Structure formats: C-alpha cells, structure tokens
Amino acid sequence: MKISLEWLKEYIDLKGKEPEEISSKLSLSGTEVSEIIYPWDYIDNVVVGKIIQIDDHPDAERMVVCKVDVGIGIIQIVTADTSVEEGDVIPTILPGGSINDVKMKKKKLRGVESNGMFISLAEFGLEDESSGVYRYEEEFPIGVDAKVTLGISDAVLDIEVTANRGDCLSILGISRELSAIYDKKVEMKIPGVEWGKKDEFSIKIEDGGCYRYTALILENVQIKDSPIWLKRRLIASGLRPINNVVDITNYVLLLTGHPIHAFDLSLLNSNEIVVRHAKKGEKMILLDESEIDLTEEDLLITNGKEPVALAGIMGGLNSGIKDDTRTVLLEVACFDPIRVRKTCRRLGISSDSSYRFERGVDTANNEEVMSLLVSLMNELSGAVPRSILYDEGKPKDVVEVHLRKWFVDQILGIVVPIAEIERILKSLGFEIKEKGDGWDVIAPSYRFDIDQEIDLVEEIGRIYGYDKVPNELPRILPQANGEPKEFKDSFKIRRMMNAHSYNEIVTYGFMNPEIIKVIQPQYNEQISVLNPLSNELSVMRPSLIYGVLDSVAYNFKRQNRDVKLFEIGHTFNKIGSRYNETEKLCFATTGKINEYDYSDKRNENFYSIKGVIEDIFKYLSLEPEYVNSNKGFLEGRSSADIIISDEEVGYFGLFDEEITKDKYNLKNCEIYIAELNLGRLLNKKKPKVIKPEISQFPRVFRDFSLLMNKNLTFEKLKQEILSCNIKELSDISVIDIYKGKGISEGYYSLTIRFTFESMKKTLTEKAINKNMERIQNAITGLDVQLRE
Amino acid sequence: MKIPISIKDVEKEIENISNLNDLQLLKSKYLGKSGKITSLFKEMRNLSNEEKKEFGKSLNVLKNDVEELIDREKNRIEEENRNMKNRNFRDDETLPGYYTQMGSMHLITQTMEEIKNVWMNMGFEVVTGNEIEETYYNFDALNTPESHPARDEHDTFYIDEKNLLRTHTSPIQARVMEKRTPPLAIFSPGKCYRKDTPDPTHLPVFHQFEVLYVDKFVTVANLKACLSTFIKKILGEDRRIRLRPSFFPFTEPSFEVDVSCGICGGKGCRSCGNSGWLEILGSGMVHPNVFKSAGYDPNVWTGFAVGTGIERIVMLKYKLDDLRDLVRNDERFLQTFRRINL
Structure with a gap:
C-alpha cells in the first residue's frame, strides 16, 4: 500500500523526520517499507513564477513573450498560452529543470529566446486536460518550490503489511503505528453529521x-x-x-x-x-x-x-x-x-x-x-x-486478555519498564487496567491478531525495540543423538562418489510421466500431484535415473562428452494406500574413464562402473551377488542386477542405446548408469570390527593363466578354489584378461594371481607347490585349461 | 732403483676403457694382490735402507695417482651408465600431469553440511523426514488452520485430501514434539515444495533447514545469540543481524532476520537496495498453540524456531544471480564449487 507522508502529516506530527528515518522505524516495528517514492519526481526544478511583463512575439501571432520573476532573477519565457496576463502567478520550470526526462535548455522559439516553461495541471496529472497553464488563485511567495505549493513534494512510502495486520492498510492505521513509535497523539476529528429521516428503505x-x-x-x-x-x-x-x-x-x-x-x-x-x-x-x-x-x-x-x-x-x-x-x-x-x-x-x-x-x-x-x-x-x-x-x-465482541509483567520479561529476555509497557499498549489503542501480576487488556476493535497473552508481548517487543535485547547463548543440553547414522553414511557415500570423480547433482522430486512410460512401461505405482505446475512436473519420481539422465543429456548437448554425475535423494512409490519414500543413489557416466589422464584412452564400460559399485560395497562391508539383469532399459549383455540375500538392491549397466538416441536425442552416446537402494544398503551395513591381519612373513604370489570357457564364470571358478579351504591362500585376484589371437573359439584367457601367506612362518616352495596342486585338482572338473 | 712404470702408461691404458669391468681388470693389473705396483712394493725388501726410503716415497706417489685416476674414471663411467639408463626423461616440464579429478559435491549439500555443523556444535541434533507429508503435520499442528491462505492450492502441491508435498521442514518438528518430551534441540534439513514457477529467484523445489529449541525460560535474547553465531560462522565474523517483526502462524513474536550487506558492510549499496541489510531467514518464539497441539504446557515450556531456504543462503554466500543454475547441473557449474575441505 502507498502511504503519502503529506496526508499522514495531517494526523500526526512528523516535523523534522526524514522519510528514510520513518521508513526504518516502521520496518523495525513490523510494517515493512519496501520503497520510498516521489510520484512527481518526473518534474524537477519547478518554482512559483510571476509574469511581470508581456510582449507580442515579433514573428508568431499565437505566442507571447513573458518576462517572469522567479525569485532568483528574471527569465524570459515564450508561451503559446496567449491568455496569460501580467501579474499571473504560474508554476514555472527553471532553466536546467526537467519534465519527463526532457531538460530545459536555452532555446529559441521562432527566433525569440525562451529559457523555461509554464506548467499546466495536466502536466502534474491533476487534471485530465488543461485549457492552459495553471494560474494560482492563492498567494505564494515568488520563487518557492511549486511542488510544495501544490502539496506534491512529499515522499510516499510503499509499505508491505503482513497478513495479520489488516489494520495497517490505511493512513489512520499507519498514523497509529507512528503514534506508538514516536510517542505522539493521532489528531483526527470526526465531523458531526446529521442524518436524514426514516423512509421506506x-x-x-x-x-x-x-x-x-x-x-x-x-x-x-x-x-x-x-x-x-x-x-x-x-x-x-x-x-x-x-x-x-x-x-x-x-x-x-x-x-x-x-x-x-x-x-x-x-x-x-x-x-x-x-x-x-x-x-x-x-x-x-x-x-x-x-x-x-x-x-x-x-x-x-x-x-x-x-x-x-x-x-x-x-x-x-x-x-x-x-x-x-x-x-x-x-x-x-x-x-x-x-x-x-x-x-x-x-x-x-x-x-x-x-x-x-x-x-x-x-x-x-x-x-x-x-x-x-x-x-x-x-x-x-x-x-x-x-x-x-x-x-x-453488530460489531464483534471485544477481546480481553490478562498480561503478566514477568511473562513479558521472560519471553523477551530483558526487563521492560512498567511505564514503557503501559505507554506502548495505550498508544496502540489498547485499554489497560492494572490487575494482579499485570494488567487486564482490551484490544481495540480494529486489531484481529490479538487473542492471547503472547500477542501482547509481541506488541511490546516490536515497539520497545528488539535492538535493546542482548545476545545471550542458551545452555543447550548436549544431544546424545547427534545425527542419524543414515544421514552421516549418505554423506560419506557422497564423498566416495567424489573420489571416483563423480559430481553431485540436485534435481526436482517430481517429473514427466511420459518418460516413465518409455523407460519403465510396466511401472504403475506412481504418485501424481493433484495440482501440478505442468504435466512435465506432475508425478513423484519412482527412480533417480530420470533426473540423472536428463542432466547427462544437458551436459552432452553442450559439447561435454565426458560426464560423471550422481544424485542421492528420495524416490517415491505407493504400497497399497501408503506412500513410501526410499533414499537412493544413482550415478551415470559417459565418455572416458579418466578425462584428466591423457595417456589413458579407455572409455567407460561395464567393468569401470562395476568397480565403483564394488568399492562402495567394500566400504559397506557387504558382499553382493551380481546376476543377469533383464531391465528393459539396460542392454542385457552389458548389465547386471545386484543381489544381497535374495533381495535386489540395485542394478547397473549400459543404458538402452535406442532410448538414448530417440528419446534423449543423443548420438554416439554410451551411457552407463547405476542405481542403488541406499536406504536398504545402509540398513544392511554390518558394523564390522576391522582387525588388521598382516603377516610378518613374506607373501608369495603365483600367477596362473587359464583358458576359460566363456560360459564359465569367474565367480564359479573362485568358489571351486575356495572350497579347498587352503588356509594360506589369502587372496585371489584377476590381473589380466585376453581375448583374440591364439585363443580358441568359445574361450578366453584369464590370468589369476594367488597370494599365499602364513601368520606363523615363511612358506616353503614345497608347501606352495602342494597348494597349487590342490587348486589344479579342484578345477579339473571345470572346462578350463592351464595355459603355457 | 728406478720405477719401471709411469702414470702416463696408466693414463694411456685407461683411455681405451669404457666399462666398469675393464676398469676393474685394470685396477687389479696394477693394484691387485699380484699387480704391478703391489709387486714393486714387495721388491723393496731387497733394497738398502736409504734406497728403500726414496723408492718407497716415489712408489707411494705413483700408487696414489693411479688410485685417484681409476676412481675418477669409475665415477665418470658410472655417471655415463646412469645417463644411459634414464631414458624416461621429460620432454617438456610444462606439459600437464596425469591425474584423477575429485568430483564435486553440490553447492546445496556443501552449504547444508556447513550449516548443520554450526547448529550441531551448538548442541542441536539432526532429524529428517519424508517429503510427502500429512496435511495435519504440515499445517494444523503448526497453528495454520484450514482458512489460512498458505494452505491454498495456489501455494501448495497436494497429493490427495490428506497428503501434500511439505512446504517446509517444520512437520518434522511437529512429529518429534508429538513423540518426545522437552527439552528438545533439533535441526531438520530437507527438500521442500512450493507452487512457484521457476525464475531467477524462485524454484518449485528447494531445500530448507529448520531449527527448534524447546526448554524452560527460552528467550528472544537466546534466539538472537544463536542466530548471530550461525550467521557469523556461515557468512563471516564481520556480519551483523537485526530482527524485524513479522508474521508466521507458528511463532509469536515472529521475526524476519536481516544480515548486514557483505558488499557495503551495512552502509547501503546497489546489491542491498541501499538499505544495508539483506533478508536471510525467518524465526520466532514458538506459538503457544503449537505447544498445545503437541501436548506441551505452554506455561512451562518456551522455545524458538528458525528456518530458511538453503538456496537463499547459497545465493548470498556465492553471489549467484539465477537459482535455476542450481538445478541445471552443468558440470562446469558444479566443478566451479569443487571443495575438498568438507
């Protein structure tokens, strides 16, 4: 609401108060002033001028030449209003003044110099149309600011009133506020009026x-x-x-x-x-x-x-x-x-x-x-x-509230003088009556935000001034709970993703249902927003892949070919009539495995994304199984589901290349994507006590090249070897994989490194060879041959 | 007796030697057990005392010279060998190295974490909740009855008659209050939703943190001190705050909290609209009606609540001019705020 200071001053004495000061006082007592406006600032440097001489224009019948006394001197103005007379007093823009950004410069009108301009009421916006320049009827000293004479020089405050303070949406309301702030009376007289006679209405x-x-x-x-x-x-x-x-x-x-x-x-x-x-x-x-x-x-x-x-x-x-x-x-x-x-x-x-x-x-x-x-x-x-x-x-009933003095002090954290409390309440229009440990207070009829004691404390606080309240740190009892484990863990997972070069993104919780139909057509537990902003933002995300894929596409379309992004956030689904929220981790990558190592030309692939997943599971002390995936949106031969005790906790692999091309409009873009059910995983995380078992005796490595049948999995081979229960075998790792020349059809070469160590002694060559023999025997049943 | 070997002979021989093996052979040829110089020392016993003295002296000089010569040559060959071995010299020391780049945490996460740590250090515990919330906990329990404008469909996303997308994280606090008894000091972060069309200063999905402290004799002075600590830790020790009375249904008195402008220091400049202050968060003393909803006796318990959008703090702290950058997720933008000191 716009509040004219010129109008306010009719009801309250604001002498010597600058608009900036009034604004700041109002703002700090709860009535925010968002702007100080001067509505007539488009006219500048306009004073009361008096015509002391009029001459005909030598070259123009419809103009006259006036000598005008403007207080600081005499200026010459040529005007088209030929009705002016000597002695007329007129608002006059001085040379150097301006109207609507047009500056008054010395100029010639039909050859005669004119150094200013007479103003009409229309130009002040006070008349729709003016027949000529404005001639004052009242007496004003020559040379004073013409805006002052017309009452339009004052500032206007643009105020924003909070929803509970409808009473401030008026000149009178703001006067009441200022009355409390400045300790001045509101001077308002209601005229006595006689009503007419009763009639048929x-x-x-x-x-x-x-x-x-x-x-x-x-x-x-x-x-x-x-x-x-x-x-x-x-x-x-x-x-x-x-x-x-x-x-x-x-x-x-x-x-x-x-x-x-x-x-x-x-x-x-x-x-x-x-x-x-x-x-x-x-x-x-x-x-x-x-x-x-x-x-x-x-x-x-x-x-x-x-x-x-x-x-x-x-x-x-x-x-x-x-x-x-x-x-x-x-x-x-x-x-x-x-x-x-x-x-x-x-x-x-x-x-x-x-x-x-x-x-x-x-x-x-x-x-x-x-x-x-x-x-x-x-x-x-x-x-x-x-x-x-x-x-x-009839008028609404008045509200009466008891106010306890100590309660005021207790809430504000400062002792407010009794006289101040009484003054503030009275000046805001409250009726007060001392009673017991405080006062019975009746709220004025125009206040709708007062219905209990605390509301009066606020009135006192805001007028008394919160700047008078000191800073006092409370003595908060330490909270044993700190932060929830899941909250802390998901932050650690973020750090791990950062270590693997992934950048965290944040996307909206709702999305376009159309894309779900393409990527997860069988999904039907989605939750819709009743009143969405648009169809594009109308269902709650059942998975994070949508936001992550959109962001990969956004980057790829901006010539960024090597992208690594992840998001951790809630996903939504319906279980019966219940809404369920699950925290998930989703990450996706395209392009080079390591963008910042120019000696490394490898591109992201099934194993590079699997490595990130394995690292996370190591951190969680969990050992999942990786099995064939049949997610429609992943390429079957480059993807896997992640299983822990018969429960699927995630999946990863190459995103369907058709969808990438047709729905996301990305050409030559291989996106590897993974999603893990973080909520479930963090629950399953074993609190494992890690006891380092590092032998003081030398380790022995034995590398073993095997020709493996393609249908045989490394996991199977490993299980067979582990079933021998060789105590000294501390690790089995893959150090090379080879397909191609010299390898027969249907096979590939796998080089495995066995690590042997004992906590008690240095292992002899003989003992190791014996173990290797046991390993060889264990795998003879499998379709695998030792390579020379 | 004259010494039949001169240093010149050795020098000549050494010229043809290019490896340590040959040098070793040369060394034993002269200085070995039956080497030429060693043999000469052996022959000394046949000489007279006087001759012995002079001969011995010259022979020692020769021996030292040869030793020195061989040592020098040995160093030379070794140095040469080293140079031969190190073929992996750099071509250009200004070429970049190979590295794996750390990823970045989102600005929202980083800021939330920083803020969380400040409140946790003051003794607050972290509590989280769901984004789909019951209307009761989002509004009714927080003194926002059905007639309140905030509950309008224009401002709030609804899921069904009883559920909505939380418009703030306060329902977490309402739930905690329902389950537990005071004293309480909780910090609740999370994603929130309000029906705003995205523009440079609004997003329909944003992040919020809220703080609730309930105890006996909690005062506005306590609130001011916590806010001031928070602002100084997050935005800098030189920042000041002021409380501007405002209105929220769940607090009374309620305050908008302004922070002194970081650019002009409070004098007034273009970025703070000449006021010297920037609006940063909302706060207030918990409304007695909220305590009543939770079953707490408002005559015994008092408290304060603080809440604001992380986006607003991010905007102030990093001088962003378009909030939508935070959800566009351009890697260039994300990497700009890469920090490893979290």
Missing part, C-alpha cells in the same frame, strides 16, 4: 458472512471533478481520480481502511438491500463488465431479487455511479475474511476492497466512516442525507 442480512451492514441515502448529488487536494492524495496512493463521488469513497477507504461502496439508488430498482449467498447457477456482471458464475459460497449484495454487488469485492455493472447520478446509496459493511478470500481466489480477482476484507476490517467504526463520507460528499458534491443511518448486524 430496509436492509436484511440473510447470511452470517456479513457481520454488519450500514447504509445511508444521499440526495442532490452533483457528479463533478474532485478538487486538487483530493486528487493529489489519490494519485500519491496509486489511484486514478474519476469523479467526486467515486473519489470520496476511495479517499475514505484509504484514510480509514474501511471499504465503501456507492450505488446509484435510481438504478437499484428496489427499496431494499438483501445480503445473501448466491444460488447455484446464478450469474452476475461486474463493474469491469466481466460475467461470472457464482457458487453458494459467494456472498452477494442484492436488491431483493438480483445481485447488485459481489460483497466486499466489486460492484455490479447495473447499479454503479454514472455521470447523471443524483441519489446515492452508501454502503459501509463488514464481511467474513475467509468468504471474501475464497471467492477472490476462485475467480482470480482482487480489489482494494477485497484486499482489506481478506485481512480484516474494523466492525466498530461504521458510523464514523459514514460521518466522514457524508461530510465530504456534502462539501464536494452538495449532497445531503435523505435517510437515517441504517445499521444491521
């Missing part, structure tokens, strides 16, 4: 959504332009002046925060106002000419038959003020904030009126608001009250 409230409805009929209304003082205040507040009646309703709204509606009584076509909820299927046309469909939640102002306004939001087109309106029905009402909000949200409309009703409007000031309205209407349009003040419904 009636008001009926048929829905509890209307708390109170106050109305009055005015006659002899004359629609015309508003005076400058009123226009400038509306403009400063960001509203456009329309005509005196509409302007006055807006003016009083801005002043008091209470929305007002004006009907043309002759267009109402009835003698009653009925407030009710809409009927099913009912429609109406609003002031802005839009037709809306109504529901039973909507609150309507009707003439007994049809709607004439959408309560608290906008008037209807049929009953608004026209240029020939003579009789006006003024409405000052109070509506349920939630009802107004629901209707506004559903219809996607908002108005100055609904904005305030949504945040709460005083239910006790209707009569005062009406008095202000009637007095202004009378002054500016000649209108007089024809009717009495109709008043249905």
